[in-house]
Amino acid sequence: MTTVLDVQNVESFYGAVMALRGVSIQVPEGQIVTILGANGAGKTTLMKTVSGVIYPEKGHITFAGDRIDGKDPEKIASSGLAHVPEGREVFPFLTVEENLRLGAYSRKGAADIEDDLDMVYSYFPILRERRKQASGTMSGGQQQMLAIGRGLMARPKLMLLDEPSLGLSPLLTQEIFGIISRLNHEQKVTMLLVEQNANIALHTAHYGYVLELGRIVMAGDSEKLLNSADIQEFYLGQQGESQRGQKRWKKRKTWR
Amino acid sequence: MxxxxxxxxxxxxxxxxxxxxxxxxxxxxxxxxxxxxxxxxxxxxxxxxxxxxxxxxxxxxxxxxxxxxxxxxxxxxxxxxxxxxxxxxxxxxxxxxxxxxxxxxxxxxxxxxxxxxxxxxxxxxxxxxxxxxxxxxxxxxxxxxxxxxxxxxxxxxxxxxxxxxxxxxxxxxxxxxxxxxxxxxxxxxxxQPEDTRMLVYTSGTTGPPKGAMITHRNMMFQLVSAETLLDVSSEDEQLCFLPLCHVLERIFSVEQPIRAGAVVNFAESPETVFDNLREVAPTLFTAVPRLWEKMYSRIMIMRSEATPMGRVVFDWAIKQGLKKAAAKENGKSLDPISGLSHALADWLVLSNIRSMLGMTRIRRGTTGAAPISPDLLRWFAGIGVPLSEGFGMTETAGVATVNDPRNNRIGTVGPALPGCEVKIAEDGEILIKGGNIFKGYWNRPEKTAETMSPDGYLLTGDIGEIDDNGCLRITGRKKDIIITAGGKNITPAEIESKLKFSPYISDAVVIGDKRKYLTCLIMIDQENVEKFAQDKQIPFSDFASLAHAKEVVNLIREVVTETNAEFARVEQIKDFRLIDVLLTAEDEELTPTMKLKRGFVEKRHKALIDQMY
The missing domain is CATH 3.40.50.12780 (ANL, N-terminal domain)
Structure with missing residues (x-):
């Protein structure tokens, strides 16, 4: 299995704050890798650093065999890395189809764009229905689908998904994650997934990292993470049996 | 008496x-x-x-x-x-x-x-x-x-x-x-003076913990005997952060302040000690070597992040400080020129280091409960923090020997307290007699008898020697003596403390009893090794991957090789493994003072040990 993305010892600043304090992760081809972490852990900074929106202060990022740290985001995007940002960020006044075609901007002139458009519509039928509608007038869930579809249109070697469940109902979240899984299975899309909803993320991904205060504190395949006592207590909201039926204090994290 | x-x-x-x-x-x-x-x-x-x-x-x-x-x-x-x-x-x-x-x-x-x-x-x-x-x-x-x-x-x-x-x-x-x-x-x-003032449980590295009965008389002895060596006045400010169930903190934060009427400040939590130190700026401070080591690495990390010019000035100032400390150690004073440059170094750099550590008012620092690197003691002397090492155990009601800060014999744990007698038995074991020897173990007369010699000396279980100045040097634990398959007696503590003096190693356990050669399990210092890996751009994610990184293993191998050079062939470590879980005080392998427990470590990490033989 080849490694699509290799992040080594990356340090990044978010303004004056050192948001990443030496992070190393790897994404193998064909897999979904997830990054878990609380608010402010540095998840989005990591995504932005990978896609080139933020330059890393230190460290290397290798994407499909090439060094990409310090490169401009448009170069990175056209080399096959699609960033589906937090909060969707679709172009509100463009129609659904225009948004999707924009996703294929870097492949201009390619003959199979129409096929890909069909492929996206087959995964998200609602987008086909609304292809002429201005995307800003759609619901949050539909916009999220559009954002993912737009990412797919670039035929990416790697797709970064930043909190696809943000602001979505539980049912819609399940639907979106179902499609993410199918895309991975059927279209072999490699994904790096940032998620607050640890439960669904770990059930979707093959491998996971836990990011806390800009550092990776735990890594392992999803099975291992799901069974870890710390993950269960701090990310899955399960608590051990308490003597009193209520518990205010938190156990100390050991990350094993 | x-x-x-x-x-x-x-x-x-x-x-x-x-x-x-x-x-x-x-x-x-x-x-x-x-x-x-x-x-x-x-x-x-x-x-x-x-x-x-x-x-x-x-x-x-x-x-x-x-x-x-x-x-x-x-x-x-x-x-x-x-x-x-x-x-x-x-x-x-x-x-x-x-x-x-x-x-x-x-x-x-x-x-x-x-x-x-x-x-x-x-x-x-x-x-x-x-x-x-x-x-x-x-x-x-x-x-x-x-x-x-x-x-x-x-x-x-x-x-x-x-x-x-x-x-x-x-x-x-x-x-x-x-x-x-x-x-x-x-x-x-x-x-009554013979009544038990407190019961202090030994950490129980071997067998279940035993309660040592310490009498009022024992504690009065400590106060009187150490009056000049460890003087305390009502002006003194202290910081209390080590567990009070341990005899060391009890003496320094309860009995000593009562003797003199000093002020005790409580640290908020073990995690905030460094901040609390800066806030309180204690005049007296007692800590375990681990904490002094952390202070040192904090400053060294700041140094490595400074500008090149800053680093040059820092190194120069430390050199001046060490020069003065070396002169003092040899009983000399600096020549006037060196004296001037030291004053400049102190004004420019050393005083700032002290204030960053909360050591602006420090009159005396003491360390005990585990061995400390002589170089570290010299470094603290260099930045103007008088730090002296002492020795004692629960059974000696805390202190048994301590270095006089005015005449600090670095590398030893100092002379016996006045009124306390320390001698070395034929097999090298340290024997102690005096008013600080405890009354016995709670409900365990047979264990008490085992720990006292017929002529009334406490059998410390430690091995050591006394130098010409009457200062004690500890070399190891008697129980820990390793007899290799070749029949050679080895005290692992000597090797272990040398290893621990590396900032990258927080503790080590040497193994080799009834084995052909010596090996070692090593617990790396998370903070310093992470810093090393980050500086050298060595990818790692969690602690386990850090401990498995080739470069980290090589780094530790260098330390082991350096340490080996100081020992005879049979005492050299042939192989080692890093413990790849981050241990906490809740783990059975560690004592509350974060020392590895030999027995538990050998049992828990048997698989790692077996790999080496």
């Missing part, structure tokens, strides 16, 4: 008192409204007077008498350091009962063991977290009468027959005080 202060019946007097509690009552009366303790509440330091100290302890003592606590019975305290800990400590001792502490990191089963072993009637519990521990194991503590919880937070709806709260205890004491106004003082007067 101590001249001039020992009465014909063998008790030791200080300020006219022969027990700690009498001395304490006297000090409280004299110092009255002056500050005894400081503690942070909602982020602001609050002061508590000696009168608060006395009154609270008296109420607590009265309440315990109401509840039927009798002379010679134990009270267990399960709490982090805080002023209530000390109030209860003195309250219990004043009525002739025995206070003893449990580490907050201990498990429910360990708690039950200690409660049962000490036959405690009462258990003090800090908060809801510790309360859950008690509730989990209460069925295993049939002898326990009552548990008293200090903090009500999170327990508003909690009611239990066997549990009461600290404020209820105080109220009960207040009422009792009105009914029997002199009962507490009468009890206090009746406490």
């Amino acid at each position: 101590l001249d001039g202060v020992t009465t014909p019946d063998g008790s030791i007097l200080f300020d006219g008192c022969d027990t700690i509690v009498k001395l304490w009552a006297k000090r409280c009366k004299e110092k009255a409204g002056h500050t005894a303790h400081r503690e942070k509440e909602y982020g602001i330091w609050q002061s508590y007077s000696w009168t608060d100290f006395y009154e609270h302890a008296r109420w607590i003592g009265q309440a315990f008498m109401e509840m039927g606590l009798r002379h010679g019975e134990c009270v267990q305290i399960l709490s982090e350091d805080r002023r209530e800990w000390i109030y209860i400590d003195l309250a219990v001792a004043s009525i002739g009962a025995i206070p003893t502490g449990v580490y907050t990191t201990d498990s429910a089963d360990q708690l039950a063991y200690l409660v049962n072993d000490s036959q405690a009637k009462f258990l003090i519990i800090e908060n809801d977290e510790q309360l859950d521990k008690f509730l989990e194991a209460r069925d295993k503590m049939p002898g326990l009468q009552k548990a008293i919880v200090l903090e009500r937070e999170g327990l508003r709806d909690f009611h239990d027959e066997q549990v009461m709260f600290y404020d209820e205890l105080l109220l009960m004491g207040r009422k009792a005080q009105e009914k029997h106004p002199n009962r507490f003082e009468q009890a206090l007067e009746q406490v």
Whole structure:
């Protein structure tokens, strides 16, 4: 299995704050890798650093065999890395189809764009229905689908998904994650997934990292993470049996 | 015997008192409204007077008498350091009962063991977290009468027959005080020098923990004997952060301040010690080597992040400081030119380092409980922090030897305390006799007999030598002696402490008993190794991957090779493995002072060890 993305010892600043304090992760081809972490852990900074929106202060990022740290985001995007940002960020006044075609901007002139458009519509039928509608007038869930579809249109070697469940109902979240899984299975899309909803993320991904205060504190395949006592207590909201039926204090994290 | 202060019946007097509690009552009366303790509440330091100290302890003592606590019975305290800990400590001792502490990191089963072993009637519990521990194991503590919880937070709806709260205890004491106004003082007067002042459980690296009975006389001896070596005045400020159940912190944060009327400041938590140090700027500070090492690495990390110019100036200043320290060590003073450059270095750099560490007012730093690197002691001397190493154990009621800060023999743990005799047995074991030797193990006369020689010396179990100046040097533990398959005797501690002096190694255990050659399990220092990996751009994710990184293993191999160079061939380490889990004080492999327990480590990591043979 080849490694699509290799992040080594990356340090990044978010303004004056050192948001990443030496992070190393790897994404193998064909897999979904997830990054878990609380608010402010540095998840989005990591995504932005990978896609080139933020330059890393230190460290290397290798994407499909090439060094990409310090490169401009448009170069990175056209080399096959699609960033589906937090909060969707679709172009509100463009129609659904225009948004999707924009996703294929870097492949201009390619003959199979129409096929890909069909492929996206087959995964998200609602987008086909609304292809002429201005995307800003759609619901949050539909916009999220559009954002993912737009990412797919670039035929990416790697797709970064930043909190696809943000602001979505539980049912819609399940639907979106179902499609993410199918895309991975059927279209072999490699994904790096940032998620607050640890439960669904770990059930979707093959491998996971836990990011806390800009550092990776735990890594392992999803099975291992799901069974870890710390993950269960701090990310899955399960608590051990308490003597009193209520518990205010938190156990100390050991990350094993 | 101590001249001039020992009465014909063998008790030791200080300020006219022969027990700690009498001395304490006297000090409280004299110092009255002056500050005894400081503690942070909602982020602001609050002061508590000696009168608060006395009154609270008296109420607590009265309440315990109401509840039927009798002379010679134990009270267990399960709490982090805080002023209530000390109030209860003195309250219990004043009525002739025995206070003893449990580490907050201990498990429910360990708690039950200690409660049962000490036959405690009462258990003090800090908060809801510790309360859950008690509730989990209460069925295993049939002898326990009552548990008293200090903090009500999170327990508003909690009611239990066997549990009461600290404020209820105080109220009960207040009422009792009105009914029997002199009962507490009468009890206090009746406490005898030979009564047990405290029960201190040994960490139990081998077998279950044993309770060492330390008498008032032992502690009075400590106060009198160390009066000149470890002088304390009422002007002194201290920071209390090591667990109070340990004899070291008890001496330095309870008994010594009572002797002189010094102020004790409580650190908020073990994690905030460095911030609290800067806030308090103590004049006296006692810590374990691990903490001094952390201070050093903090400064060195700052150095590596400084500008190139800053680094040059820093290195130059440290050099000046070390030069002065070296001159002092050899009993010389600096020539005028060096003296001037030292003054400049101190003004420019060294004084800033001290203020970053909270050592602006430090008069004396002490270290003990584990070996410390001589280079580290010299470095602290260099930046102007006088740090001296001492030696002692629970069975010597804390201190047995300590270096005089004015004549610091680095590399030794100093001469014996006045009135205490240290000698070396034929097999190299250190033997100690004196007023600080404990009364015995609680309910274990056979263990007490095993630890005393027929002529009244304590068998320390440590091996060492005494140099020409009468200073003791520790080389290892007798029990830990490794006899290799080749029949060679090796003291692992010597090798282990050399390894530990590397900033990248936080502890090590040498293995090789009945084996062909020596090997070693090493626990890496997370902070420094992470920093190393980050600087060298070595990818790692979690702790395990850090410990497995080739470059990290090579880094440790270099340290091992360097260490090997100082030892004879049979004493060299042939192979090593890094422990790839980040151990915490809750883990059985570690003592509360973060030392690896040989027995547990060998059992837990058997697979790693077997790989090496």
